[in-house]
Amino acid sequence: MHDDLLSNRIANLLGVLGVAVTDAVDSVDSKRVDRSPSETAALITVFNYPNQSISSLASALNLSHSASVRVTRELMAEELVKGSRGADRRNVTLTATAKGRRLAAAILAERRVRIRAMLATLTPAERKDLVGLIEKLLTGATCSELDADRLCRFCDLKNCPQDVCPVETKACALRAGEMRAAASGRA
Numbered sequence: 796m797h798d799d800l801l802s803n804r805i806a807n808l809l810g811v812l813g814v815a816v817t818d819a820v821d822s823v824d825s826k827r828v829d830r831s832p833s834e835t836a837a838l839i840t841v842f843n844y845p846n847q848s849i850s851s852l853a854s855a856l857n858l859s860h861s862a863s864v865r866v867t868r869e870l871m872a873e874e875l876v877k878g879s880r881g882a883d884r885r886n887v888t889l890t891a892t893a894k895g896r897r898l899a900a901a902i903l904a905e906r907r908v909r910i911r912a913m914l915a916t917l918t919p920a921e922r923k924d925l926v927g928l929i930e931k932l933l934t935g936a937t938c939s940e941l942d943a944d945r946l947c948r949f950c951d952l953k954n955c956p957q958d959v960c961p962v963e964t965k966a967c968a969l970r971a972g973e974m975r976a977a978a979s980g981r982a
Contacts, residue, residue, distance in 0.1 A: 819909040820949070823902055830869075833858060835902065836948045837866045841876050842891040842899035843952050849878075849887055855944035870895070903951045930961040937965035 821832065833856055840855050841847065853863035867889060870876035875895035878887040891899060914922060937943050943966035950960075957963040 815913065816910060819913065820906045823905040823909060831866070833862070833866050834869055837863070838870055838875055838891065838895055839899050839902065839950070840948050841870075841889045842896055843947075843950060845890045846888045849889065851944075852889060854941055855948050857945055903953070906949075907951060907954065933961045934965045937962045937969075940966045940970060942966075 836856050837852060840852060844851075849863050849867055850860060852858075852867070853860050856863060856866070858866065867876060867878065867887075871878060873894075874892055875898060876889050877892050878889055880887055914925075917925065933946065936946060943962045946962050947960070
C-alpha cells in the first residue's frame with residue numbers, strides 16, 4: 796500500500812477508534828447521572844489537581860470563564876466540589892469533596908473496565924507494543940503545557956503517574972526549554 800494511502804487509512808482507523816473509546820467512556824457517565832462531559836471532566840480534573848482556580852480549570856477544559864463557573868456551580872450543588880476563597884476574594888480554589896472523590900474514582904474505575912474490555916482482543920505483546928505507540932503519539936500531541944492540561948483532563952493518575960506520563964514529560968521538557976530560552980535572553 797502506498798505510504799499516503801496507508802497514512803490516510805491509519806488516520807481514519809485511529810479516528811474511528813477514538814469514537815469507539817469516547818462512546819465507551821461516555822456511556823459510563825450517562826448511566827450514572829445526567830451530567831455533561833464538561834462537568835465530568837471538571838470533577839476528574841479537580842479530583843486529580845485539587846486547589847486549582849476556576850481560571851485554570853477553564854483553560855484545562857477549553858471553556859470560557861463563565862462556562863466554567865456554571866460547571867463548578869453544578870458540581871457544588873451536587874456537593875461534589877467545594878470552593879474556597881483565597882486572600883484575593885475574587886479567586887476561588889476548587890477541591891473535590893469526599894463524595895466527589897468517591898464518584899471520580901468510581902467513574903475512572905468503570906472507564907478502565909470498559910477500555911480494558913476493548914484491549915482484551917490484543918495479546919500481551921501487542922498491548923506492550925501499543926503502550927509505546929500511544930506514548931509516542933501523545934508526546935507528539937503535546938505542544939504546550941495547555942495541551943497537557945487539556946489532554947489529561949480525564950486522566951487516571953493512579954495508573955499513569957506524572958513521573959512516567961508522556962504528556963507530562965513533554966510538558967516539563969517544553970517548560971525547561973522556555974526557561975532556558977528566557978534565561979539566555981536575560982543574559
